[in-house]
Amino acid sequence: MGKTIMTVDDSASVRQMVSFTLKGAGYEVVEAVDGKDALSKLGGSPVQMIITDLNMPNLDGIGLIKEVRTNASYKFVPIIMLTTESQDSKKQEGKSAGATGWIVKPFKPDQLLAVVKKVLG
Amino acid sequence: MNGSELDKGKEAFKEEANELLTELETSLLELEERPADEDIIGRVFRAMHTIKGSGAMFGFNEVAAFTHDVETVFDEVRNGKISVTRELVDLTLAARDHIRALIESSETGEAVDEARANEITASLRKLLPDIGSHEDTTSGNTDTIERAVEERSQNSGNITYRVRFKPHADIFGNGTNPILLLNEIRTLGECEIIAHFSDLPLLNDIESDSCYTWWDIILTTGHGKEAINDVFIFVDDVCDIDIKSIDIGAVLEGEADYKKLGEILIERGDVTKEDLRKLLGEQKRLGELIVDAGLAKPDEVQAALAEQKHVRQVREKRQKTESASSIRVPSEKLDTLVNLVGELVTVQARLSQTAIQKDDPEIILISEEVERLTGELRDDTMSIRMLPIGSTFSKFKRLVRDLSNDLGREVVMLTDGAETELDKTVIEKLNDPLVHIIRNSIDHGIESPEDREKLGKPRHGTVHLSALHSGANVLIRIADDGKGLIADKIRDKAVHNGLISSDADLTDKEVFSLIFAPGFSTAEKVTSVSGRGVGMDVVKKNIDALRGTVDIDSTPGQGTTITLKLPLTLAIIDGLLVKTGDENFVLPLASVEECIELTKEDVVRSHGRRIINVRDEIIPYIKLRDIFMIYSDTIDIEQIVITEQEGCRVGFVVDYVVGEHQTVIKSLGSVYKNVDGLSGATILGDGTVALILDIQKLVHFVEKEEAEV
Numbered sequence: 001m002g003k004t005i006m007t008v009d010d011s012a013s014v015r016q017m018v019s020f021t022l023k024g025a026g027y028e029v030v031e032a033v034d035g036k037d038a039l040s041k042l043g044g045s046p047v048q049m050i051i052t053d054l055n056m057p058n059l060d061g062i063g064l065i066k067e068v069r070t071n072a073s074y075k076f077v078p079i080i081m082l083t084t085e086s087q088d089s090k091k092q093e094g095k096s097a098g099a100t101g102w103i104v105k106p107f108k109p110d111q112l113l114a115v116v117k118k119v120l121g
Numbered sequence: 122m123n124g125s126e127l128d129k130g131k132e133a134f135k136e137e138a139n140e141l142l143t144e145l146e147t148s149l150l151e152l153e154e155r156p157a158d159e160d161i162i163g164r165v166f167r168a169m170h171t172i173k174g175s176g177a178m179f180g181f182n183e184v185a186a187f188t189h190d191v192e193t194v195f196d197e198v199r200n201g202k203i204s205v206t207r208e209l210v211d212l213t214l215a216a217r218d219h220i221r222a223l224i225e226s227s228e229t230g231e232a233v234d235e236a237r238a239n240e241i242t243a244s245l246r247k248l249l250p251d252i253g254s255h256e257d258t259t260s261g262n263t264d265t266i267e268r269a270v271e272e273r274s275q276n277s278g279n280i281t282y283r284v285r286f287k288p289h290a291d292i293f294g295n296g297t298n299p300i301l302l303l304n305e306i307r308t309l310g311e312c313e314i315i316a317h318f319s320d321l322p323l324l325n326d327i328e329s330d331s332c333y334t335w336w337d338i339i340l341t342t343g344h345g346k347e348a349i350n351d352v353f354i355f356v357d358d359v360c361d362i363d364i365k366s367i368d369i370g371a372v373l374e375g376e377a378d379y380k381k382l383g384e385i386l387i388e389r390g391d392v393t394k395e396d397l398r399k400l401l402g403e404q405k406r407l408g409e410l411i412v413d414a415g416l417a418k419p420d421e422v423q424a425a426l427a428e429q430k431h432v433r434q435v436r437e438k439r440q441k442t443e444s445a446s447s448i449r450v451p452s453e454k455l456d457t458l459v460n461l462v463g464e465l466v467t468v469q470a471r472l473s474q475t476a477i478q479k480d481d482p483e484i485i486l487i488s489e490e491v492e493r494l495t496g497e498l499r500d501d502t503m504s505i506r507m508l509p510i511g512s513t514f515s516k517f518k519r520l521v522r523d524l525s526n527d528l529g530r531e532v533v534m535l536t537d538g539a540e541t542e543l544d545k546t547v548i549e550k551l552n553d554p555l556v557h558i559i560r561n562s563i564d565h566g567i568e569s570p571e572d573r574e575k576l577g578k579p580r581h582g583t584v585h586l587s588a589l590h591s592g593a594n595v596l597i598r599i600a601d602d603g604k605g606l607i608a609d610k611i612r613d614k615a616v617h618n619g620l621i622s623s624d625a626d627l628t629d630k631e632v633f634s635l636i637f638a639p640g641f642s643t644a645e646k647v648t649s650v651s652g653r654g655v656g657m658d659v660v661k662k663n664i665d666a667l668r669g670t671v672d673i674d675s676t677p678g679q680g681t682t683i684t685l686k687l688p689l690t691l692a693i694i695d696g697l698l699v700k701t702g703d704e705n706f707v708l709p710l711a712s713v714e715e716c717i718e719l720t721k722e723d724v725v726r727s728h729g730r731r732i733i734n735v736r737d738e739i740i741p742y743i744k745l746r747d748i749f750m751i752y753s754d755t756i757d758i759e760q761i762v763i764t765e766q767e768g769c770r771v772g773f774v775v776d777y778v779v780g781e782h783q784t785v786i787k788s789l790g791s792v793y794k795n796v797d798g799l800s801g802a803t804i805l806g807d808g809t810v811a812l813i814l815d816i817q818k819l820v821h822f823v824e825k826e827e828a829e830v
Binding site for chain 1: 200293294295296297298300301302304305330351354355416
């Protein structure tokens with residue numbers, strides 16, 4: 001069975017694009033609409049990687065990362081955040097919260113897959 | 122780079138660009154057949170990328186700028202954003218032609234068709250999915266080119282880097298797996314990774330969440346330092362990264378050696394110079410000494426040794442590849458070389474003859490040695506001039522494509538034996554005849570798609586171009602699966618044009634060969650490509666000039682096959698040396714079948730008609746004595762050399778058959794150039810001249826004379 005990646009984003013179109021790309025490359029994908037949704041879904045089937053947006057309602061990306069890192073079974077899971085270029089400070093914040101890496105929006109499917117490969121192997 | 126170097130660079134670029142453009146054309150045509158093949162798309166992209174990159178480097182800015190637009194489109198194709206369509210291939214082919222025109226115009230100074238260029242660019246841009254980014258592409262043009270150049274210069278040589286990767290203890294905390302980073306580094310090039318465990322604490326003190334290991338990586342890569350930095354882009358604040366280039370690929374030092382172990386350790390700051398100097402008095406191996414003295418940890422020494430080994434290997438490999446590379450030589454130099462070898466063969470023949478006459482064993486020994494060496498030298502020199510015929514074939518792919526478009530035919534061209542080698546001169550002279558034949562095949566042979574369907578054939582016709590070796594000859598076959606030749610129609614036309622008399626008794630094959638006669642054309646109407654009645658006789662003339670033959674075969678409704686038989690080389694042939702009276706003649710050995718005796722009785726038995734019965738086959742013969750008017754005394758037993766040409770056998774009567782002779786062909790001077798029946802002359806070992814007979818022309822000459830009588 002392929003590795004499972006969770007994509008967390010409030011924008012349906014971004015989720016769709018990420019999901020489509022990853023499924024095309026043979027990964028299983030779990031979608032979550034915001035941080036809160038993500039946390040609840042993490043309790044279900046195990047997830048090997050998380051790709052999350054930063055600006056989201058309910059629980060934002062930074063919050064999600066912090067929460068995930070407190071969970072023993074997700075302490076070392078790679079987390080990639082989606083940022084825009086103007087969010088340099090956010091990037092720093094995310095990193096100190098425990099994000100593994102980031103992708104700058106807008107990105108191409110190839111770039112996404114390259115990053116996934118980089119952190120997930 | 123000074124002026125003349127720049128010029129040289131420009132020349133090199135033009136040559137390179139021409140090759141790339143040819144490659145581009147081939148790839149595009151293949152791409153049309155297999156539009157989804159990523160490999161081909163990659164090739165197209167690479168070709169354009171290189172043209173752009175090197176173009177900018179040598180000041181072909183227009184080329185670079187124009188190519189950039191095309192490349193942009195193919196970048197999208199490569200990314201799967203645009204799919205390959207016929208329109209795209211058409212445009213890219215047009216763009217390719219324009220690039221060639223741009224490069225040529227820099228030489229001739231002729232103006233290029235700017236309007237056409239803009240048209241192509243505009244059409245290409247329409248294909249781009251994201252219209253918003255256009256402004257960007259134009260303004261960012263020079264930028265991209267510069268980057269391309271930079272990338273290229275980085276790629277031109279592999280550089281070896283030493284990367285020290287020391288993750289902080291908390292690196293796992295953000296989900297990073299250092300092993301994956303090392304794996305990624307491995308994909309960049311040849312690399313050696315040494316793990317250091319010296320920071321590992323005692324078991325009691327180990328925290329399972331912390332990273333204690335660090336690595337030294339020796340990497341040889343053409344991707345540049347940026348690529349290495351990119352690997353560690355996510356971790357730059359949770360580890361220490363130190364990248365140093367330790368071996369620059371471009372400068373090749375005389376030896377494959379690399380720094381001594383001590384130097385490496387000092388440079389890395391692992392050991393100081395003074396410590397090292399103190400140690401050097403002792404006789405142990407340096408690595409052991411350093412460890413023993415506790416100056417550096419064993420794994421540090423190990424890492425330094427690995428670096429030394431790695432760099433040495435890289436350098437050795439580079440030396441090997443550099444020495445195996447090829448050089449370009451102007452073809453005139455080769456021509457001169459072939460001429461010289463020709464002279465040498467002649468002189469060697471003289472030496473052999475003199476040696477035998479003097480009967481001095483020592484000189485004979487030397488002359489035999491020279492003979493062997495000359496033979497090797499001749500073969501080698503000839504093989505240098507040999508080129509695979511494939512380059513010509515790929516040109517025809519384009520021709521077939523354009524022609525079938527113009528004529529509304531659907532034609533697929535297949536090629537075989539592209540690796541068959543032929544003398545460069547032969548290949549060059551073969552171009553025009555092949556163009557004519559292929560044009561004829563498509564215009565006269567292949568039916569329109571609708572007609573083909575009615576006949577139950579596949580819609581698209583096939584032109585099969587193949588080349589193969591056959592003895593000292595190369596056979597080139599052009600076969601189509603069109604309607605074939607209709608013998609009666611050709612005969613009527615030939616009679617009408619006065620080429621043959623209406624009661625001539627000809628086999629189908631003889632009738633077919635009439636299409637090569639001057640002034641023959643059967644096409645009902647003249648099209649732009651064929652039907653003027655000049656094509657096929659030009660073919661025949663050109664092939665004759667190459668000492669080749671043309672053979673035609675056809676089945677009505679199934680297609681026509683034209684076979685060209687060409688000698689491997691033009692400069693030296695194997696000949697049969699014969700003597701009549703005091704004159705020497707050479708017959709091309711390739712067409713000689715056998716030699717038999719002709720006695721006076723034989724002549725009497727055939728009542729003076731010049732024919733002889735050879736194993737129940739009646740063979741006509743020609744007396745060289747008569748043709749060349751040699752009036753010396755005849756001898757009792759003459760020899761007949763039986764030759765085969767165009768499927769018919771003819772004998773040549775001579776006084777003596779001397780034997781095989783390596784014949785260096787010298788052209789006859791302008792006075793004798795137009796004498797029928799002679800294709801050249803050669804100089805024999807004793808300095809006398811022997812004429813080389815053109816068997817086919819000689820036979821025609823005699824036929825004509827007899828017809829007049």
